[in-house]
Amino acid sequence: MIGLLIVDDHPVVRDGLRGMFAGDGRFAVLGEAADGAEALVVARAVDPDVVLMDLRMPGTDGVTAIRALRDQGFRARVLVLTTYDGDSDVLPAIKAGATGYLLKDTPREELFRAVSAAHRGESVLSPVVAGRLLGELRSPAQDSLSQRELEVLGLIARGCSNKEAAGQLFISEATVKTHLLHAYAKLGVRDRAAAVAAAFERGLLGSRGGHG
The missing domain is CATH 3.40.50.2300 (Response regulator)
Known part of the structure; x- marks a missing residue:
C-alpha cells in the first residue's frame, strides 16, 4: 500500500x-x-x-x-x-x-x-x-548568451544575490539586473530559477553535480 x-x-x-x-x-x-x-x-x-x-x-x-x-x-x-x-x-x-x-x-x-x-x-x-x-x-537560445551573461547566471546558480554577483564581477547591481533581463529574453523565461534551469538543460553552465 x-x-x-x-x-x-x-x-x-x-x-x-x-x-x-x-x-x-x-x-x-x-x-x-x-x-x-x-x-x-x-x-x-x-x-x-x-x-x-x-x-x-x-x-x-x-x-x-x-x-x-x-x-x-x-x-x-x-x-x-x-x-x-x-x-x-x-x-x-x-x-x-x-x-x-x-x-x-x-x-x-x-x-x-x-x-x-x-x-x-x-x-x-x-x-x-x-x-x-x-x-x-530543443529550442536554442534566440541569441547565444554573452560571456558576461553566462558569468552572471553562473553566480546566480551558485546562490549569489544580484548584489553579491555585482561584487564578484566588479560591476553595478543595475548592470547585473540588465544582464539577467537579457538572459531571460534569450532563454524565453521569466525568473531566475527558470533561467538557471534552462541554462543547465542546454549545457550552457556545464552539468549539474551533487544532489541537484
Whole structure:
C-alpha cells in the first residue's frame, strides 16, 4: 500500500483527493497539509511514500517545499498536482526535485497510475508539461548568451544575490539586473530559477553535480 500526503491550500481539493484515494485499496492517505511549511511537519510525522504537492499556496509555496523535502533527506517522491503549466512553474518544480508534474484535470485512473509510477521512482509528466520541457530542451537560445551573461547566471546558480554577483564581477547591481533581463529574453523565461534551469538543460553552465 502506498502512503500519501496531500498538500493543497483548498480544503475542497484535499477532500476530493482523499475520497478518491481512500476508495482504492492500493493507497492510504496518511496526512494532509495546507501549505509547504505544514507539509514538512506532517511529512516528518507520517513518513509518506508519495507527496501530492500543489504549487501556488499562501505561506510556503510548493517549489520551496519540494526543495526542502529533498535537502532534508525525505524518501518521499513528490508528484506536483496543479492547475499551472507555465514555464515559470514547471521548470523550477522539476529542478527542485519533483518526480512528476500533473495537471488537476488528470483523469482518476491516470492519477492512480502516476502515483504508482512516482512511488517506483519513475518520472511522470502530463503531455502538456512534457511538450513544454522538450520544447525548452530543443529550442536554442534566440541569441547565444554573452560571456558576461553566462558569468552572471553562473553566480546566480551558485546562490549569489544580484548584489553579491555585482561584487564578484566588479560591476553595478543595475548592470547585473540588465544582464539577467537579457538572459531571460534569450532563454524565453521569466525568473531566475527558470533561467538557471534552462541554462543547465542546454549545457550552457556545464552539468549539474551533487544532489541537484
